[in-house]
Amino acid sequence: xxxxxxxxxxxxxxxxxxxxxxxxxxxxxxxxxxxxxxxxxxxxxxxxxxxxxxxxxxxxxxxxxxxxxxxxxxxxxxxxxxxxxxxxxxxxxxxxxxxxxxxxxxxxxxxxxxxxxxxxxxxxxxxxxxxxxxxxxxxxxxxxxxxxxxxxxxxxxxxxxxxxxxxxxxxxxxxxxxxxxxxxxxxxxxxxxxxxxxxxxxxxxxxxxxxxxxxxxxxxxxxxxxxxxxxxxxxxxxxxxxxxxxxxxxxxxxxxxxxxxxxxxxxxxxxxxxxxxxxxxxxxxxxxxxxxxxxxxxxxxxxxxxxxxxxxxxxxxxxxxxxxxxxxxxxxxxxxxxxxxxxxxxxxxxxxxxxxxxxxxxxxxxxxxxxxxxxxxxxxxxxxxxxxxxxxxxxxxxxxxxxxxxxxxxxxxxxxxxxxxxxxxxxxxxxxxxxxxxx
Amino acid sequence: xxxxxxxxxxxxxxxxxxxxxxxxxxxxxxxxxxxxxxxxxxxxxxxxxxxxxxxxxxxxxxxxxxxxxxxxxxxxxxxxxxxxxxxxxxxxxxxxxxxxxxxxxxxxxxxxxxxxxxxxxxxxxxxxxxxxxxxxxxxxxxxxxxxxxxxxxxxxxxxxxxxxxxxxxxxxxxxxxxxxxxxxxxxxxxxxxxxxxxxxxxxxxxxxxxxxxxxxxxxxxxxxxxxxxxxxxxxxxxxxxxxxxxxxxxxxxxxxxxxxxxxxxxxxxxxxxxxx
Numbered sequence: 001x002x003x004x005x006x007x008x009x010x011x012x013x014x015x016x017x018x019x020x021x022x023x024x025x026x027x028x029x030x031x032x033x034x035x036x037x038x039x040x041x042x043x044x045x046x047x048x049x050x051x052x053x054x055x056x057x058x059x060x061x062x063x064x065x066x067x068x069x070x071x072x073x074x075x076x077x078x079x080x081x082x083x084x085x086x087x088x089x090x091x092x093x094x095x096x097x098x099x100x101x102x103x104x105x106x107x108x109x110x111x112x113x114x115x116x117x118x119x120x121x122x123x124x125x126x127x128x129x130x131x132x133x134x135x136x137x138x139x140x141x142x143x144x145x146x147x148x149x150x151x152x153x154x155x156x157x158x159x160x161x162x163x164x165x166x167x168x169x170x171x172x173x174x175x176x177x178x179x180x181x182x183x184x185x186x187x188x189x190x191x192x193x194x195x196x197x198x199x200x201x202x203x204x205x206x207x208x209x210x211x212x213x214x215x216x217x218x219x220x221x222x223x224x225x226x227x228x229x230x231x232x233x234x235x236x237x238x239x240x241x242x243x244x245x246x247x248x249x250x251x252x253x254x255x256x257x258x259x260x261x262x263x264x265x266x267x268x269x270x271x272x273x274x275x276x277x278x279x280x281x282x283x284x285x286x287x288x289x290x291x292x293x294x295x296x297x298x299x300x301x302x303x304x305x306x307x308x309x310x311x312x313x314x315x316x317x318x319x320x321x322x323x324x325x326x327x328x329x330x331x332x333x334x335x336x337x338x339x340x341x342x343x344x345x346x347x348x349x350x351x352x353x354x355x356x357x358x359x360x361x362x363x364x365x366x367x368x369x370x371x372x373x374x375x376x377x378x379x380x381x382x383x384x385x386x387x388x389x390x391x392x393x394x395x396x397x398x399x400x401x402x403x404x405x406x407x408x409x410x411x412x413x414x415x416x417x418x419x420x421x422x423x424x425x426x427x428x429x430x431x432x433x434x435x436x437x438x439x
Numbered sequence: 440x441x442x443x444x445x446x447x448x449x450x451x452x453x454x455x456x457x458x459x460x461x462x463x464x465x466x467x468x469x470x471x472x473x474x475x476x477x478x479x480x481x482x483x484x485x486x487x488x489x490x491x492x493x494x495x496x497x498x499x500x501x502x503x504x505x506x507x508x509x510x511x512x513x514x515x516x517x518x519x520x521x522x523x524x525x526x527x528x529x530x531x532x533x534x535x536x537x538x539x540x541x542x543x544x545x546x547x548x549x550x551x552x553x554x555x556x557x558x559x560x561x562x563x564x565x566x567x568x569x570x571x572x573x574x575x576x577x578x579x580x581x582x583x584x585x586x587x588x589x590x591x592x593x594x595x596x597x598x599x600x601x602x603x604x605x606x607x608x609x610x611x612x613x614x615x616x617x618x619x620x621x622x623x624x625x626x627x628x629x630x631x632x633x634x635x636x637x638x639x640x641x642x643x644x645x646x647x648x649x650x651x652x653x654x655x656x657x658x659x660x661x662x663x664x665x666x667x668x669x670x671x672x673x674x675x676x677x678x679x680x681x682x683x684x685x686x687x688x689x690x691x692x693x694x695x696x697x698x699x700x701x702x703x704x705x706x707x708x709x710x711x712x713x714x715x
Contacts, residue, residue, distance in 0.1 A: 028660050033674040038504065057660040062673035065655055072563060072656060078571050080659040190675070245676050250482040263676065275479045275678070 025316050026055040027082040030070050032063045032303060036135050036343045037085065040324055043332055047323045054316045074099045074308050081308060082317040086131060088122040088302045092392050095130035101307040101314060102128040107322050114327065114347045118373045119302050122388075131304035132325040135265070136345030138369035139198055139299035139389070140362075141285040142252065142270055143259040144278060147171045147178065155259075155283065157365075160291040161202070161227055164259065168235040171258030180235035182257035183228070186244040187408035189400025194389040195261065196407055197400075198297030200224040201379040202289045207391050207428075210384050212437035214428035216403075216421045220381075223290075225407065225417045232411055241412035253277060261287065263301065264369055267362035268340060284365040286372070298378040300370065300388040302345065345370055395435050402427050467691070474498070474684035481681040497685035505668055507689060514664035514693075516579050517654070518647035521586035522640055525594045528587070530636070533598035534624055538607055548599065551592040559589075559652045570657060577659040585657065586647045593646070594639055601635025602628070637704050641697075648694045665690040 031037045037060070044056055059081070061069060070084045074094065086094070094100050106112060112120070112129065119136045123129055141164070143155055151170035156163065168180030184195045197207070205220030215221060232240055235258075237251055245262060249269055252260045253276040260266070273279040287297040305321040307314055323329060327349055330342045339359035342350060344366055350356055351367045360366075375386050385391045390400060403424040410420035432438050473481050475493045483491075501507070536544045566585065567576070575581030605628065613627045629636065651666040658667060669690050672683040698705065 030659070033671055033679065034677045041504070059660050059663070059667075060671035061655075061667070062670050063675060065670050065673075069656060072567055076564060076567050076571060078567060078576055080576055246674075246678055249678060250484070253479075253482070254484055256484075265676070269677070 024053050024055050025313055026057050027313050027316050027320060028057045028059060028080065029083040029085075029320070030059045030061070030066060030081040031085040032066050033060050034063075034303075037303070039333060039337065039341065040134070040329075043329075043336065046332055047320060050323070051316075051319055054319065056320070077310055079308075079310065079312075082311050082313045083320055084306050084308060085134070085303055086306055088119075088131075088133075088300065088304065089387075089390050089392060089396075091123045091131045091304060091306065092125055092386065093394055094306075095125035095128070099309050100130045101309055101311065101318075102130055103132055103307070103318065103321065104128055106132070106318065110322050110326060111349075114349050116346060116348055116367075116370055118300060118370050118375070119346055122300060122302065122375050122386075123304055131306035132321050133302045133304050133346040134325055135343035136300070136302035136370060137263045137265040138301075138345070138366065138373055139195070139262060139287050139297055140264050140267070140365055140369045141259055141261050141288065142267060143167070143283050143285065144171070144255070144257070144281050145283040146278075146281045147258045148283070151258075155285050158286050159288045161199075161288050162291050164261075164288045165227070165231055165235075168231055168259060172235045177256055178258060179237040179251075179256060180258040181231050182237055182243070182248040182251050182260045183232055183240070184244055184248065184262065185232065185236075185240040185408055185411045186242050186247070187401065187404040188244070189390060189397050189404060191244045191404060192408055192411075193400045193404040194299065194301075196224065196228060196404075197391075198287060198299040198389045199228060201388075202287065202293070202295060202297045203227070204290060204293060204380045206379045206381045206383050208384060208432075208437075210382055212384060212432055214425050214432065216425035216428065221421060222417070225410070225421060228407075229410060229417055241408045263299070264362065264366040265344065267366065268344070268360070271361065284362050286365065286369060293380065295380060296369070296372045298373045298375070298388040300373040300375060395431060399428055399431050402431075467695075470684045470691075471688050473681055474688045476681050476684075478678050478681045481684070482678060497681045498689070500682055501672070501685050501689065505671065505686075507668065510663060510665045510668040510690075511693070513579060513662055514648055514666075514690075517582045517586060517662075517664055518644045520579070520583040521590065521647045522643040524583060524587045525591050525643060526636065526640060529591060529594040529598050529639075530629065531624065532595050533602050534628060536595070536599050537602035537605075538610060548596065551595060555592055563656060566653075567657070576657060577662050579662045581657055582654060582662055582664070585653050586650055589650070589653070590643050590646055594643055597639045597642070598632070598635060601632050601639075604635075605631050634704065634707050637701075638707065641701050641705050645694055645698065 041058055041060070048054070048056065066085065067090075070081060070086065072078070073080045074084070091100070115133060116136065119133045120129060123131045123133060141155065141159065148155055148167065148171065151167070153167045153170045155167055164181070170180070172178065172180035184192045186192055200221060203220050203224045205218060205224050206215050209215055237243065237256065243251070245266070248257065248260055248262060249266060251257050252270050255278050267282070267284065270276050270282050271279045287299060289296055305324060307317045307321070311317055325346065327347060330347065330350055333342050334355070339353070339356045342356060344350070344360070351363055357363050373388055375388050377383070378388050385393060390396055406415065406420040406423045406427075409415045410417055415423070429438070472488070474497055475495070476487070476491055477494060477496065480487055480491045536548065570576045570581050575584070609631070610623055610627060613623050618627065649666070654664050654666045655670060658664070669683070669686050672679055672686040
């Protein structure tokens, strides 16, 4: 009889296990390959423990491939993904199109109010949040404190372009392979144009006037491109027209750059003693502006998790997003890998945390950079678009890359600044006419 | 004297051939070497060729993070499946074009080749929609079909070229002996064209293995082959060169080994009929 009971119990357990497995819902998550996202995959067991009825399937891709892949899928309602990792460029465009589900019913305790206002603002359409930020970044100056001291220059917390140029000149020591400044030169809307658009914002330039006419023939754009080419030609590393984020990161980590102006997320890489030879010699300053002019470059990027409209697994997808972008997740990362590894740039509470401030010397400058961004007014002139280091219209990917090619060619010496600006003006006008913005 | 000149020329040609071969192989060699470096050493300037701390760390990380075997099996099924299906269609097609050509055969051949000139992205959305409606997205069956269609023109062209080299008299003799069309193709033509078919098969497997547009765009998690495996280790923001190299080495290793062992067949097949 006892044996029969035990058998019955075992049988019941087996049935229960089978039925759990049978009812477990699998959500497919499309994500990019970067350190924070890979860490999230590693910590997913915590989510599964809390949600045994949800299985996770990961699709990790390089970000440009991912962008093409998820755009095709969402535009055709392919339904291949339940959670998509997308940038703050896509969120407002896709939100307006009705391609994303609003995240206005996040679970209790999620604390939407804790999200950094600049980041949350970029992910909202008509006051509704359409994606939850996983990590965010702005841009800032990272510089070598030892080289600055040796060269006798001081870089203020809020430098202007004249001061940056002077510092670059003073720190350059080409005989010893040290270049005063490293900037992006590789063509692409998310490559050199991210930096140059931010620089243009800080110089008071704008992509379009209020009637969507391109503005590359303005004195502000001329000042931007002249300044960029001047610094890079005289104080930049050789072959910089093919340098993107990774190439500059490698140069900076090997001690070959005096300054590097790029995404704030780079700060955690250059201060990582495992990979960087200059980890303890890095200082930070805000993105430069034009002397006498307020405002910064208004660079803002975030990787966000969103649910495509029409997903049949909406509840499970939202549960996952709430887990991955919550305060608890940040605590989990801190417990596992230390506070320095916490995904930056999304929550106010992280920057108020004393442990994080102690572990991440770049925290205060990162927060100041993000808080300084206003995506509705990226430059001092009036604009018909929102955006920061990009213009949030669907056509920008194509136009931005084409303009980036002109500027990259100018950096490589294949065209003058004036020729590059003329070509940029012509091609942007043509594309905007084709898209129906101007007649 | 003449013999001396020939030797010298032979030596020069040999050196040049090795140099060209090495130059072509160098990126693969560099990828393999980089896969044994740490991320910091992978970006070291000046680059380190052999004098670095060799490590298997990247292979361990890649194996922990990804399900290599699933990607590998998907690649095998997709490349072999599409090749066999393509051959099944191409052998009769090439037979008909080589031995019973019509007025329009040349035009048809050119038209088939012209489909290769269309940028694939131009038909991505229609094919994606068709696949969505047929439930073929993220399935190996879907990829076998699409890769068959993509490589079919090349397979037909290659087989057509080989079949043209086979004397038509032999087939006629078979016919005189009462062989049916099926028997003619299976028992007479195919055995004689084995080198050509084998090299076509090998080349098509390589092409399908390396195909990285459709295999990335029509898959998500279940049917993703090794091309997606590689794409998951590339990043424009973050240094993953050593891990990317390890993933690439693991992805190309099977096809590299296959190519190595079958190079005689491949070369013979590719030069078949080139020199008379």
